[in-house]
Amino acid sequence: MITVGIVDYGAGNHASVTHALRQLGYKVRFGCSADVLDMVDVIVLPGVGAYPSAMEGMESRGLVKYLRKQAAQNRPMLGICLGMQLLATEGYELGHTPGLDIIPGKVTPLRSPRWHIGWNSIEHKGRDPLLVESDREIFYFNHSFIFDAPEDYVVAVSHHGLQFNSIVRRGKVAGVQFHPEKSQLAGNRMLKNIIESLYYA
Amino acid sequence: MTELRFCKRCLYGSDHPLGLVLDDEGICSGCRIHEEKDQLDWQERWNKLRKLVQPYKSVGNAQYDCIIPVTGGQDSYFIVHTVKNLLGLKPLLVAYNKHFNTPLGIANLANLRIRFNCDIAIKNVGLRTVKKLTRSTLSQFSSIYWPILAGHTVFPVEAAIRYKIPLIFWGAHQGLEQVGMFSHEHEVEMTRRYRKDHDLFGLEADDLLSIFDTLTESDIWQYRYPEDWQIKEVGLRGIYIGNYVRWDPKAQHEEMARLYNYKGAHLNRTFDTYDYVDCFNYMDCHDILKLFKHGYSKVTDHACREIRHRRLTRTQAEALVRAYEKRKARYIPQFCEWLGIPEESLRFLLDRARNQHYWYKQEREGWVFQGWSTKRVNILSESQETRGLTDIHAEFVAHSTLEHDHDPKYIVIGKGYSEKISS
Amino acid sequence: MLKKRIVGVITVKKGWAVQSIGYQRYLPLGRPETIAENLDRWGVDEILIQSIDRSTANQGPDYDLIYRLASRGLNTPLVYGGGIKTREHATAVISKGADRILVDASFYDHPEEIRRMASVLGAQAVIASVPLLFTNSGIALWDYRTQRSRGWPSACAGLLTDSIVSEILVIDKSHEGTPASFDISFLETPFLRGSSLIAFGGINKPCQIKDILDMPDVTAVAIGNFLNYREHAVQELKHSLPKGSIREPYYELLHS
Numbered sequence: 001m002i003t004v005g006i007v008d009y010g011a012g013n014h015a016s017v018t019h020a021l022r023q024l025g026y027k028v029r030f031g032c033s034a035d036v037l038d039m040v041d042v043i044v045l046p047g048v049g050a051y052p053s054a055m056e057g058m059e060s061r062g063l064v065k066y067l068r069k070q071a072a073q074n075r076p077m078l079g080i081c082l083g084m085q086l087l088a089t090e091g092y093e094l095g096h097t098p099g100l101d102i103i104p105g106k107v108t109p110l111r112s113p114r115w116h117i118g119w120n121s122i123e124h125k126g127r128d129p130l131l132v133e134s135d136r137e138i139f140y141f142n143h144s145f146i147f148d149a150p151e152d153y154v155v156a157v158s159h160h161g162l163q164f165n166s167i168v169r170r171g172k173v174a175g176v177q178f179h180p181e182k183s184q185l186a187g188n189r190m191l192k193n194i195i196e197s198l199y200y201a
Numbered sequence: 202m203t204e205l206r207f208c209k210r211c212l213y214g215s216d217h218p219l220g221l222v223l224d225d226e227g228i229c230s231g232c233r234i235h236e237e238k239d240q241l242d243w244q245e246r247w248n249k250l251r252k253l254v255q256p257y258k259s260v261g262n263a264q265y266d267c268i269i270p271v272t273g274g275q276d277s278y279f280i281v282h283t284v285k286n287l288l289g290l291k292p293l294l295v296a297y298n299k300h301f302n303t304p305l306g307i308a309n310l311a312n313l314r315i316r317f318n319c320d321i322a323i324k325n326v327g328l329r330t331v332k333k334l335t336r337s338t339l340s341q342f343s344s345i346y347w348p349i350l351a352g353h354t355v356f357p358v359e360a361a362i363r364y365k366i367p368l369i370f371w372g373a374h375q376g377l378e379q380v381g382m383f384s385h386e387h388e389v390e391m392t393r394r395y396r397k398d399h400d401l402f403g404l405e406a407d408d409l410l411s412i413f414d415t416l417t418e419s420d421i422w423q424y425r426y427p428e429d430w431q432i433k434e435v436g437l438r439g440i441y442i443g444n445y446v447r448w449d450p451k452a453q454h455e456e457m458a459r460l461y462n463y464k465g466a467h468l469n470r471t472f473d474t475y476d477y478v479d480c481f482n483y484m485d486c487h488d489i490l491k492l493f494k495h496g497y498s499k500v501t502d503h504a505c506r507e508i509r510h511r512r513l514t515r516t517q518a519e520a521l522v523r524a525y526e527k528r529k530a531r532y533i534p535q536f537c538e539w540l541g542i543p544e545e546s547l548r549f550l551l552d553r554a555r556n557q558h559y560w561y562k563q564e565r566e567g568w569v570f571q572g573w574s575t576k577r578v579n580i581l582s583e584s585q586e587t588r589g590l591t592d593i594h595a596e597f598v599a600h601s602t603l604e605h606d607h608d609p610k611y612i613v614i615g616k617g618y619s620e621k622i623s624s
Numbered sequence: 625m626l627k628k629r630i631v632g633v634i635t636v637k638k639g640w641a642v643q644s645i646g647y648q649r650y651l652p653l654g655r656p657e658t659i660a661e662n663l664d665r666w667g668v669d670e671i672l673i674q675s676i677d678r679s680t681a682n683q684g685p686d687y688d689l690i691y692r693l694a695s696r697g698l699n700t701p702l703v704y705g706g707g708i709k710t711r712e713h714a715t716a717v718i719s720k721g722a723d724r725i726l727v728d729a730s731f732y733d734h735p736e737e738i739r740r741m742a743s744v745l746g747a748q749a750v751i752a753s754v755p756l757l758f759t760n761s762g763i764a765l766w767d768y769r770t771q772r773s774r775g776w777p778s779a780c781a782g783l784l785t786d787s788i789v790s791e792i793l794v795i796d797k798s799h800e801g802t803p804a805s806f807d808i809s810f811l812e813t814p815f816l817r818g819s820s821l822i823a824f825g826g827i828n829k830p831c832q833i834k835d836i837l838d839m840p841d842v843t844a845v846a847i848g849n850f851l852n853y854r855e856h857a858v859q860e861l862k863h864s865l866p867k868g869s870i871r872e873p874y875y876e877l878l879h880s
Contacts, residue, residue, distance in 0.1 A: 013694055013719055013720060013721040013722075015696075015697050016694070016697055016698060019698075020697065020699060022697075023697075048723070048745075049718075049745065049746075050744060050745075050746070053744075094743075115746070115748035115790050116626070117724075117790060117791070117843075118626050118628075118669070118844075119871050120625065120626045120627065138627065138871055142748055143748060144746050159625065160626050179723075181699060182699060182701045182723065184664075184667055184699045184700060185667070203638060219652060220640045220641075220642070220652025220653065222651060224649070230652060234651070380652050381651055381652070382651055382652055383651065383852075383853070384651070387849075387853050389852070389853045390854050390855060392852075393662065393855065394658060394659060394662040394852075395654070397658055398655055398658040403655060403658060428875070428877055429665070429856065429877075432855065439855075
């Protein structure tokens, strides 16, 4: 049985993602220390809120160093929404903030329209065979910043005014801009596929 | 707990378990919705029902049009009469065996299917399972009725799916009738949400698994609501006749007794003689639990109903409630024998159910009641000429007793012929 | 392409879910968490829970309610409104499990506080509640606390032009609870021009919903009372709408 560790860095509520993971049959742990997160199979980085305070929350818990080390050791990791954006090299919300720099790229604001809220489809770019099943599926988005990354790391895109990345991946680390835990059936399917894709990669 | 207030017209309190809203004049949502019974054009509503059922009438003679859940003690006669005789549909009757069957209830049920010449299917869950479940729900939620409510509400839906019958007829919507949850004009239909929220007080079958270590899937799956896609496939709808017919249980029962020989009986803890005569425990142990947990019991529901139908004044209703709600249970030994627990254990579990908002224990006096009737002050002191309680009792006819012509023992459904097995 | 949404509204009074009719009459429904769970199972696009007596009773947000809802692990986005006055209230509501907030009284009383909320949560998390009615002088705002109509405050206009709030819940106050009665002209109110709108109050018929969703500024339709009368109310509504603009309905399979 796969064990998933949800990283607690003070940004958001994890009841929905915990429930979704448990419904899928995974064991779920929750914490910010090495002795919790060392023991899990897949690390999940959820999050809502502002980039700078989230990075600060990570730093104060020693998580910036820890997560960079885990990525270097090829441990499976999934970032959700803000969690995905924190994987980037840097963020431009309320000034410049360095990110975890696990997947190259930068996080910049949406201009027109200024936010992306609601249910939208993703378009698979053909780089990740295990996620093909979710091509054209519809998920819930709720953000006003996007993750610009080199093409090699882009798994899926979405459209709202402009085209932007909805799934990025580098090795065993992936990020989804939408909220699979708030996307009902399609979201549960996606969570399962992506967790197992990262774990068995 | 927010301040407890009472309706100025009936006897309900603002902490009614189904929820109750009092308006600016101090009249409750239940009374306000009841006013519709004297305002709506019932002929027009009846025509609406006839139009609604028309597409469901099957062409041939070898198909059921609808399902009617029945018992030997509630509105079953009236519903079957309405659906079969007045609407001209072909029903399949379904009944869930509650186990606490009175001989009178069984006689009423047999009479029902024979008089109306209807087919009937009965759901009879394994006895050991039912006892195990009842012990669990009694000790955890102080309820002996969860399996019965779950079974009674799931079997018609199950049967509808298995037989591919898209219509179920229920009597009146309990939420609408008691607390005005819906207007008659909302034409509310059966939903899984209502069953979970109010019939099962927030707990469906699978929820019990996460609460009880001792229960497994094999103990509860028979009470599991069918899947959404199954309901959609059949196009299933559950219709409440009470949205289309001016619902008056007393008048309806009297008509059914007259036309079809339905029999009522005196009940120990209420003045009504028509409902719940099929169960030794509903107006007995279950009603005691209601008083312990909620500070009022079924006689208050009956009294409020009769106030709203203008057959009782509020003063008379209050007098009846006080006369009946404290009466002792009569059939505890039978229940303990069935459940397999000693009477002292049951007493312990009952006492544990007492809600501290309505009960407190004193050294010498023992348990002191401070439920609804103790908080509705100054009603009996109103100077008003009242008919004697005996006159009111006479208006509810008892045609028999719960025991009918038997001993006060549960009738076992499907017992068949038993012979001694030689060793 | 971004879909338009069907939002299920749960109105809560003293911790109990109620039907709300014209902002005046209330009928009890049941536990908010059971209704939310049901909407979640039906696949509604968003759940909006509004706790209506918090501001008049001078109480903050109903954190206990949010916790009870969130701990059910709903897989549907949750909007909470009721008693949110300060940035601290707003962040606490989000941390307890809501995805977005609905602000009412504070939108009018303390617009600077709304700016503070948006700076921390992002405008995408903030929806403003705008109950409207017709008066002799045209469309006016309804203040449920004073039970009187009022003009549109200029500070609120600033909040909209500065994109502090991502969506407006336009409420036809008088028609709440009355079938097929939402006045579509409220969606053309001059002071709301250019904002993204969610229509609410007296909406239940598919033809109504189609007309409302066809309007370019409308992003969602919110329905409260009418989702409580039939099984699969959400799916049945979605089936009756033209394909494409909203997410397709589905029927859950829980036990295989």
